[in-house]
Amino acid sequence: MTRSMRSHFPERLDLTAFFVGQSQAWGMVMNRSGKVERRFRVEITGQLEGDALVLEEHFAFDDGESDERVWKIARKGEAVSGRANDVFGEAGGAIHGPSLNWSYNVGIRFRGHTVRVHFDDWMTLADEDVMLSRAAIRKFGIRVADVFIAFRKSQDVGLKDAA
Numbered sequence: 356m357t358r359s360m361r362s363h364f365p366e367r368l369d370l371t372a373f374f375v376g377q378s379q380a381w382g383m384v385m386n387r388s389g390k391v392e393r394r395f396r397v398e399i400t401g402q403l404e405g406d407a408l409v410l411e412e413h414f415a416f417d418d419g420e421s422d423e424r425v426w427k428i429a430r431k432g433e434a435v436s437g438r439a440n441d442v443f444g445e446a447g448g449a450i451h452g453p454s455l456n457w458s459y460n461v462g463i464r465f466r467g468h469t470v471r472v473h474f475d476d477w478m479t480l481a482d483e484d485v486m487l488s489r490a491a492i493r494k495f496g497i498r499v500a501d502v503f504i505a506f507r508k509s510q511d512v513g514l515k516d517a518a
Contacts, residue, residue, distance in 0.1 A: 363482045363483050364453070364480070364482055364483075365453055365480050365482075365483055366452060366453060367450070367452060367453065368450050368452070368453050368454060368455055368478075368479075368480055368486075370408055370428065370430065370435070370450075370455065371401075371403065371408050371430075373480070373486060373506075373508055374399065374401035374408060374410055374508075375401045375402060375403060375408070376400075376401060376508070376509055377398075377399070377400060377401075377509040378399045378401065378506055378507060378508045378509055379396070379397065379398060379399065379506070379507050379509070380396070380397040380399060380504050380505060380506040380507070381394075381395070381396050381397075381504070381505050382394070382395050382396075382397070382488075382502060382503055382504035382505070383395070383502070383503055384492075384500055384501070384502050385500060385501050385502075385503070386499070386500050387498055387499055387500060387501075392500065393416055393417060393418065394416070394417040395414050395415060395416045395417065396414070396415050397412050397413065397414050397415075397504075398412075398413045399411065399412050399413075399506075404427075406429065407427050407428060407429050408426075408427075408428040408429075408430075409425065409426065409427050409428075410424075410425070410426040410428065411423070411425050412424045412425070412426070420464075422464075423440075424439050424440060424441060425439060425440055426438070426439045427439070430450075433449045433450045433451075434447070434448075434449050435447070435448050435449060435450060435455060435457055436448075437457070437459075439459075439461075441461055441462050441463075442459050442460065442461050443459075443460040443461065443462070443471060444459075444460060445459070446458065446459030447459070448476075453479055453480040454477060454478065454479040454480075455476075455477070455478045455479075456475075456476070456477050456478075457476055457478075458473065458474060458475045458476065459473075459474050459476075460472070460473050460474075461474055463492075470494070471494075472492050472493065472494050472499070473492070473493045473494070474490045474491070474492055474502075475490060475491045475493070476488060476489075476490035476502075477489050477490070478506075483508075484507060484508045484510070485505065485506065485507055485508075486505075486506040486508075487503075487504070487505055487506075488502070488503070488504040488505075488506065489501060489502070489503055490502040490504075
C-alpha cells in the first residue's frame with residue numbers, strides 16, 4: 356500500500372469534521388435471523404451551535420415511511436454524549452481511535468406502536484469520507500435486530516469549505 360493510500364485512513368474520528376455540512380447514509384435493519392426487514396436512506400445536515408454538533412437527519416424507508424431525528428452532540432475529551440427527540444435520556448459513549456462506541460435507548464415504531472429498545476452502536480471511519488456503523492438492538496437484554504449504515508460525507512461541503 357502506498358503512503359498516499361494510507362493517508363486516507365484517519366487514525367482518529369473527528370465527528371465535527373465528518374458531519375459538519377451535508378452527508379448521506381444508506382442502511383438496513385436485519386432481524387436476528389439475518390433477514391432484511393427494512394432499508395432506508397438518510398439525508399443529514401450538520402452544523403455547530405456553540406460547542407455542540409447538531410445533526411438533522413431525514414429518513415426515507417423502503418415501505419414509504421419517513422422520519423426525522425435531531426441530535427445535539429457534545430464531546431469532552433474522548434467522551435461523547437447526545438440527546439435527540441426520540442432518545443430517552445442521554446446517549447453516551449467514547450471515541451476509540453477511528454471509532455465511536457455509544458449506546459442509547461430509543462423509541463422505534465413497530466407494528467403501529469412505539470417500542471423502547473436499546474442501541475449499542477459502533478461507528479467506524481472506513482476512510483476520510485465514509486463511515487460504517489453497526490448497531491445491535493436489544494429489548495429486555497435480548498438482541499432482536501441489527502442496523503447497518505454506511506455514511507458518506509459530501510465532497511462539496513464540510514469544515515474545509517466552511518473556513
